[in-house]
Amino acid sequence: MIQEKGKILDMKLQKVLSVLVILLLFGVESMHAVAQDGNAEAGAQKNAMCQGCHGIPGFRTAYPTVYTVPKLGGQNALYLANALRAYKSGGRTHPGMRAIASALSDQDIADLAAYYSENKKIIVSTEKGTE
Amino acid sequence: MNHIKQSFGFVVILVLAFGPPLVNAQSEEELVGIPAKAQEVCAACHGLDGNKSMTPDTPKIGGQASDYLAEALEQYKNGMRNHPIMGAMAAGLTSQDIQELSNYFASQTSQLFSKY
Numbered sequence: 001m002i003q004e005k006g007k008i009l010d011m012k013l014q015k016v017l018s019v020l021v022i023l024l025l026f027g028v029e030s031m032h033a034v035a036q037d038g039n040a041e042a043g044a045q046k047n048a049m050c051q052g053c054h055g056i057p058g059f060r061t062a063y064p065t066v067y068t069v070p071k072l073g074g075q076n077a078l079y080l081a082n083a084l085r086a087y088k089s090g091g092r093t094h095p096g097m098r099a100i101a102s103a104l105s106d107q108d109i110a111d112l113a114a115y116y117s118e119n120k121k122i123i124v125s126t127e128k129g130t131e
Numbered sequence: 132m133n134h135i136k137q138s139f140g141f142v143v144i145l146v147l148a149f150g151p152p153l154v155n156a157q158s159e160e161e162l163v164g165i166p167a168k169a170q171e172v173c174a175a176c177h178g179l180d181g182n183k184s185m186t187p188d189t190p191k192i193g194g195q196a197s198d199y200l201a202e203a204l205e206q207y208k209n210g211m212r213n214h215p216i217m218g219a220m221a222a223g224l225t226s227q228d229i230q231e232l233s234n235y236f237a238s239q240t241s242q243l244f245s246k247y
Contacts, residue, residue, distance in 0.1 A: 051247055054245065054246070055245065055246065055247035056245065057245040058196075058245075064202075064211075065202065066198075067196070067198040067199050067201070067202045068196035068198050068199045069199065070195055070196070070199050070203075070243075071194075071195060071196070071241070071243040071244055071245050071246075072243070072245075072246055073243060073244040073245060073246030074191070074241075074242045074243045074244055074246075075190055075191060075243060076184055076187050076188070076189070076190055076191065077187070078187040078188045079184075079187070079188055079189065079190040082188055086212070086213070086214075091212070091213045091214070092206070092211065092212045092213070093211045093212075094206075094211065115246075116246055
């Protein structure tokens with residue numbers, strides 16, 4: 001019985017994997033659109049709208065459920081830019097982030113991604129466990 | 132360039148599907164307590180500790196808040212985040228998987244920090 005369950009899982013996994021192979025071969029390339037060159041210093045001038053949530057260690061958003069906003073410092077630039085583009089285009093539907101990202105130009109997105117991915121720490125709090 | 136990236140993705144998937152266990156460099160002992168799916172699935176792209184992204188579009192998840200990771204996974208699963216790869220990954224996760232995996236990756240050391 002347990003073995004059979006394992007088999008079914010294996011089959012599911014194989015299905016998922018074959019879907020992935022197909023996606024990787026044909027589909028996903030468009031999403032990798034190489035990030036436009038961003039300028040971290042310019043980004044530092046453009047992040048007033050981000051600070052209220054992402055600049056506060058452990059800050060929680062209330063919608064759609066209560067959860068901690070992500071730490072952005074040190075994150076990969078291409079991921080950050082892809083996420084902002086997805087909020088802007090509707091690929092991600094979080095209402096707060098949609099509103100903010102739709103006001104950003106491609107250059108703004110590249111600059112902000114460069115700023116946040118930069119490993120220079122601007123310490124907001126030294127309290128342990130909150131950073 | 133495009134097809135190099137594509138072939139790379141293809142190789143990753145082949146290794147995932149048919150290759151040896153991804154984390155065979157670690158001793159059995161070190162793997163105790165690490166959720167099986169983290170070792171068998173997520174590690175391929177995010178690294179076993181969530182800090183070694185295989186491609187630049189893959190985020191670091193090590194040390195990110197657990198409730199955020201869980202919410203992100205729920206959203207890939209329910210379509211609030213539309214992403215073919217992570218959508219396929221999250222589709223196979225139960226809510227218990229999501230809890231376990233989020234707690235596990237959140238407990239890893241982090242290269243991420245709150246930045247003003």
